[in-house]
Each structure stands twice: as C-alpha cells, then as structure tokens.
Amino acid sequence: MLKISDFAQLSRVSPKALRLYDRMGLLKPIKVDSQSNYRYYSATQLPRLNRILVFKELGFSLEEIGCLLNENISLAEIRGMLRLKQSEIQQRLLDDQSRLIRVEMRLQELEQEKSMSNYEVILKPIKSQLVAATLGIIPNFDDCGPILESLFDQVYTYAFGNGLKEVGCGINIYHETTLRDKDIPVEAVVPIPHKIPTSDRIWIYKLPEVETVACVVHHGSFASLGNAYCTLLEWVGKHGYQISGSTREVYLQYERNGDPSQYVTEVQIPVEKAA
C-alpha cells in the first residue's frame, strides 16, 4: 500500500501521470479510499506500469496502449498494431531524412550566397482543369508581349462571346522543352467553368492533371522572370528531380499597361524523382 507519491518515486512516473493513467483505465490503484479518494498502489503494479512505459517509448499513444494491455486482445492484433507502428516510424524516418537534407542544403546556400534567395520553390499537384486554348509562336523573347496579349485577347473574347462571365487567369504552356530562342511555340490557355463550343482557332479541352510541379512565384516585371527559371532549374537538379512535362507560366496578377512591379507570375515545371 503505497501513496501516490511513493509509487511515483518508485516508478519515476509523476503523480499527475499516474492519475491520468488511472482515469484512462491503464493502471487503476489497488485501492481508492472511498472517503478521501486517496489512491493506494502496490509494488506488484510495477510490471504493468513498466509495460506502459515501454510501449510509450515505442511510440504508442496512451489510447493504443489501452488496447494493447487489454486482456482479451489476440496476438494477431498485437502483431498488427506493431506492424502499423513500424510503418509509421519508417515513414517519419523518411520524412525526417528528407527534411534534414533540405535543411542542410539551405545552410550550404546560406554559406555560399551570403543572403537568402528571393524565391521559394515548392512542390504541388495540379488538378485537371477545363480550358479554352489557342496556339501561337513567339519569334523572339524580347518582343513577346504583344503577341501573347493578342493570343489571350482571342481566347478571352471567344470565351466571353460564348456567354462565360468568369474565367481563370491566363496560362502559357511551352510545349517545347528543347532550348530555342527564336520562334518558340506557345499555347495560351484560360480555365473556364464549363464547356463551350470549339472554333477553328480556339479549342476547348481538359488539361490533364499533373502529379507534381515544382514552382516559384515571381513578383515583378517579366524582364526578371529569368531569375525564377534559374532558381527553379537549379533547385530541380539539386534536389534530385527531373523535368517530366511542359513548363507553364501562370499570370496570377496582370493588367495590360498596368504597373509591371505588381505583376505576379507563377512558373511551374512538372517534375518527377530522377531515377
């Protein structure tokens, strides 16, 4: 018959924790004085408490331990819970390994560049979306503005002309992955909420989903968009990915003849883990 603090000292578990285990049914005192509600424990309860502690160290929650200590639990169930916990821990290990590598890469960058990059590369999935699209060719990058505007004009005009009120923001898709600085084919697409007829210049289709794109958000004039590409391409290589699809530019904020410093563009490159 030990008082709670004696038992706590014996087991090196705080009285608070012992009360919690009592309330959760993991370890009931051998006796509770009905008048004072004092809890009384016995040294014979140490094996059970130690079992609780061991399972806790193995990463089980108190609720799970409640199941594990239940008298009528089969060995198969125990095995199942252990295997489940095993895969949980393995997953956390993998996550932490990747996290660790990314932290270390940031430290390296910091040492080399003496400043933090302006861009954060993030990975995300892109959902399939219905779009209206047209094709064009950019003779050279220095003068792509008017051509792109004209392409999007065509798509927007067509979409509004077919009764649409609200459309998504413009997206450029560069289907050519080889580097070329002249006569670049480009597809100008605009997400639309529902189907409209196709024309000879504008076609409607469902842009397939992309499992993973690496992307950066560029804030400012298109003139400095090259930095975004540099960051993105370097990141893809360094982190063990490879390009697996057509690059897109999403014009999240853009106004014709507006202030270029207010433009916001997201550059997306579909990627997959390099073999």
Place this chain on the structure above:
Amino acid sequence: MLKISDFAQLSRVSPKALRLYDRMGLLKPIKVDSQSNYRYYSATQLPRLNRILVFKELGFSLEEIGCLLNENISLAEIRGMLRLKQSEIQQRLLDDQSRLIRVEMRLQELEQEKSMSNYEVILKPIKSQLVAATLGIIPNFDDCGPILESLFDQVYTYAFGNGLKEVGCGINIYHETTLRDKDIPVEAVVPIPHKIPTSDRIWIYKLPEVETVACVVHHGSFASLGNAYCTLLEWVGKHGYQISGSTREVYLQYERNGDPSQYVTEVQIPVEKAA
C-alpha cells in the same frame, strides 16, 4: 484583391490556417474591411506565404517562422536557427531509428515465442543513496533465504537501534560478476535517511549513482527469479549493451513468512553501450 477562399484556393492553404497566420502576424491581408472585417489578399503575397510553407515543411513552428520572416533578422541568426533545427531533426532521427529497431525486435519475439514475455526490460538511472551495509556469503542458492534474512536482520536491528524510524527496502549487491554457484559473496544494504555511526559489522557509506541500469521487476516467489535474469541477460546482449557493474536485487515487497506470490523484486544490472 482576393477573398480569403479565393486566396486559399490559389495557395492551397485553408482559410482557417490563413486566419491563424493573420492572427500570429505571419501574413496579414493587404486589406481588412473595417465594417465587415472581411480579409482581402493579393497574389503578391504568395511568395511570403510560400516561404512560410517551406519553413513549415522544414519543421519550424509558426512562432519560429515568425522570427525567420522578421525583416531585421541577421544571416547569423538564421544560420543559428537552421543549425538548431538540424540537430533537432538528427536527434529525432536517432530516436526513431532506435524505436524502429525495438519495434522490429518485438515483432520477431512475437513470431518466435507465440506469446508476449512476462517481463519488460527498462533502462533507468539510479541515484546515489546513503546506506547501511554488511557482507555475507551464500554457500549455495538453494538455501540462501535464512542467511539473507539474518544479514538484513543485522542491518535493520542496527539501524533501528541507532534511532532511525524509516528505512528503505533491502537491496542485495552481488559484487562477483563471474558465475559461481557456491560461496557467493553478497552485500546486504539498506538505504537510510541520514548518517549513523559505523560498527565493525555494519558500515555506512554512500552507494554511488549508476548512470544506467537495465532492470526487470519480478512478481512472485524467488524460485522463479531465474527467469528474470534470463530475460534481462538476453535483452542486454540483443540490444547491444554490456554489463558494467554489480548486479542488484531490490526487494520492493517482501514479508517474512508472507505469501511468496506477493513478493516483488527488481533485478538491476548496470549496463553501458557495447563498443
């Protein structure tokens, strides 16, 4: 000017999280309508939000991210926080690796033995304690009871005779680590709360602390204490430890001529990581 759910969709961060980031000062909307309290965001805030997300994936708490995003933080401080996080992750990795191994060992045991062991081995430190002690020799294990009782009688009698009211429970220390089944020297010690004089048979000293003991709690007659030793020794070997000191038996619950099924004994073996 995007409403919260538009911005949420754009960034794939829930409105709930955006409100939290607002409240924590991580990402304030560009405008809050003073009458309706509606939050309005701009696509220009995506880079900052992405930075938040990246740091979150690296394992930083929102509070830490608040520091990291603070304008007037030096590169040295950022480096410091990264290094701190790095060591945190490394520690968690090590913990999880050891956890994983222990879970796998339990699974193996389960496969082999078709039942769960009765003992849980736990590691703990033992604090230094003041004790009264005497030495004896056990001719053979089969008949150790009376001799041990006599040894403890001497110590208890001496302690009470010197005015002590409360003493700890008896501990046997087997200083001999070599296996011997006859004439085993044993030290019977009893923790005492403060100094008393030494005699020729009973001496008082401070039992040094032990950094780590592996221990099991045995519940029942001493006759089956061998099982506890088996479990413990097997565990020590399997888990990559080696014995680094004298084994102890702590008689947590014992009553002369009492019911042996109520005895509780803790067997402790000092261990250290094997090289």
Place this chain on the structure above:
DNA sequence: TCAACACTTTGCCCTAAGGGGAGAGTCAAG
C-alpha cells in the same frame, strides 16, 4: 489535543496547429 506542515484530491487553464461547428453578418445573382 491542537496546530503546523506535508500530502492528496478535484478542477481549471495551458500547450501546436489548426478542424469542426454555431450563430450572426455580408455579398452577389436572379
């Protein structure tokens, strides 16, 4: 036998990062 002190009880609030929901106010379209 009483006062003092150590101990125990329950209950409440706190943690991190939101999720879920209620009740009330707001916005845009028909």
Place this chain on the structure above:
DNA sequence: CTTGACTCTCCCCTTAGGGCAAAGTGTTGA
C-alpha cells in the same frame, strides 16, 4: 428582395500531461 454562398468571431476538441489553486487529509511535534 430573397436566397444561397461566403465570411466573421467565438467556442470546443485534439496529446500527455504541467502548473496552480482551493479544499480536504494524514502525520507529527508540542
């Protein structure tokens, strides 16, 4: 004008207890 979709704030919930407060209990010294 109404309706439905959004948004706001506020409250409770999650883990495994820690900290504290008020009230009750046990032991000990005088």
